[in-house]
Amino acid sequence: MTANYENHPPLGKKKLIMVMGGLMVGLLVAAFDYSIMGTTMPQIINSLQGMEYYAWPFTAYMLTSTISLILFGKLSDIYGRKHVLILGIIIFIVTSVLCGFSTSMLQLIIFRGLQGIGGGILLSLPFTVIGEIFSPRERAKYMGILGSVFGVADVLGPILGGVITDTWGWRWVFFVNVPIGIMAVTIILYSLPNFKLPDVKKVIDYGGIVTFTLALSALILALTLAGEGGYSWNLIAGLILLSGVSFTLFVWAEKKAVEPILPLHLFKNSIFNVSSVESFLAAALMFSGVIYVPLFAQEVLGMSATHSGLIMIPMLFSLTLASIITGQIIAWTGKYKKLVIAEFIITGIGVVLLATMNADTPYYLLILYSTVLGIGSGMAYNLFNVAVQNAFPLREIGIVTASMRFFRNIGTIVFVPLFGYIMNFTLARATALTTNSQALVLSIQNIFLVAIVLALAGLAMAFFLEEIPLGGDEFVNPDGGEETNTPDMKGNY
Incomplete structure (x- = not known):
């Protein structure tokens, strides 16, 4: 059975254009980070020393961004997309400044890990918002446009990274995120309603968060150490074992959680x-x-x-x-x-x-x-x-x-x-x-x-x-029954 689903929430054409612009700018900040860092790292190593830690800023960022994808995807269901998306951009801006002022590789690794939290939010929530403001068929078209940001970043990122590093120094690769991030926050704050669902209980799944984080952290560390070589296989095996145990506990926690971060169904x-x-x-x-x-x-x-x-x-x-x-x-x-x-x-x-x-x-x-x-x-x-x-x-x-x-x-x-x-x-x-x-x-x-x-x-x-x-003008509820979750002017359903 189907029910009517509005193609466009009553935001108006101008606001829809602004929403798309804000989402693309926010996504561009995180997408550029992946491509720019590759050309910048040699200069960072020369400045901060620590060639043996070359891969760790990437690893720290990948670890936290991957974890935050799931955590904040669920938290946005509870507290609304707009608030979580703006939080992600603010985290990314603040940690970019911290990365730019790093005086050692250890500081950079820590700050890159924190920056990954914001990056994970920015890499997923824009696509979620597209799913909420457009009908199922229109989503594909606008997701294609939004996804093109990655291609632009992949082409221009290495070039811009080299130009910025050679002209102003590697620290400005991070500082340049600040004005772009502020622009994204301003556009989203003005144009995007706070889409949230009233029937979702505001209960945090702490057990799921802890066990999920531990399971994924141990797995990523094990794979990273195995890929680099030179580390004890007993250590790597121990991390894999820890990951397996943590994952088992995570499944158990999700079965009991009121609002699981990753519903097993x-x-x-x-x-x-x-x-x-x-x-x-x-x-x-x-x-x-x-x-x-x-x-x-x-x-x-x-x-x-x-x-x-x-x-x-x-x-x-x-x-x-x-x-x-x-x-x-x-x-x-x-x-x-x-x-x-x-x-x-x-x-x-x-x-x-x-x-x-x-x-x-x-x-x-x-x-x-x-x-x-x-x-x-x-x-x-x-x-x-x-x-x-x-x-x-x-x-x-x-x-x-x-x-x-x-x-x-x-x-x-x-x-x-x-x-x-x-x-x-x-x-x-x-x-x-x-x-x-x-x-x-x-x-x-x-x-x-x-x-x-x-x-x-x-x-x-x-x-x-x-x-x-x-569907075009209709939203299909795969579970059967009528889908009545249509957003109003304030973004409620």
Whole structure:
């Protein structure tokens, strides 16, 4: 059964444009952070010393942002999107200033960890808001536009990072977030109603928060230490054991919680389960190209860092364009399953082509192959957000949207060190038998061979994805019965 669902809450066209602008600016702050830091870290290391801690600012940020995705996705269901989103931007601004004033690597690692809390909020809540102010079919179109921010950040981030660092110094990479963040807060404060659900109990799941944080922290630390090498396997095994025990306690806590941070009944929905796995795999496939295409260009083809960065622009541009076009197609057809199948076919072709690279591969083929991967990866940006938002009632849009970003992050956390291990393992054995360049070619080929397996797994999973056609002016309540959660002028339902 269906009930009427307003395409646009009565915000007015001008306010809707302002809301989209505020969400895009807020998302841009967090998206730029990922891409800018890569070009800035060498200067930071030179200034603060501590090469042995090179990866830890990234790890600290990834850890806290991944945890905050779930925590604040649920808290926004309780206290409203607007308040939590503004809190996230403020946290990001304040911690950016702290990062900029860091005088040691330890301080930077701590402040980056705090900054990740704000980053996690900014990476998920904008997509939740889109799910609440637009009808199911329109969501895809506007999520495609919103998702294009990542492509813009990926293209411009490394360039801006280099320019800012060379002109004003690395500290300004953090300070520049302040005026942009203030702009986002101002726009959102003025234009966005505070969407919240009156039937959600204001009860904090402290047991779930503690056990979830401990389980994920131990897992990420174990994977990071294993990827870096040089650490005791007993320590790594102990962290994995701690993670497993904490996860078990987390499941127990969620069964008893009045308002669990991650409701276990979500996993009874096949669309949620398939979309979670697909998001996990899609992130791994994208990063196989983002990380190892530039490495191949520099170390095998002998390109400079600048030229290898320029080679990535077509891939990242195609990723952005694919995200927008995919959203438009879903808005036009109201369906998404065939696009998921097509996404993994295109991504699979991309990694198959990349797996054929060798020392004689011309640069234009490298651009072509990576662009194919970019098209497939761009299609995946918002497909699964659309699918899960359409499969659950409005009261759970916050947590299911955050969950998709969570599983993308987990895919990155798991496979980046795994790819690194495959490369190191291959190099250690192939270097004795061939030249260093040929050994590197072989190691990168092995990484893309693993990516082919992941693409095939994603394609197989895609056929199990149930499709609920997206409504236009109507909102479908998958649980049956009428969906009466339509926001009014104040954002209440």
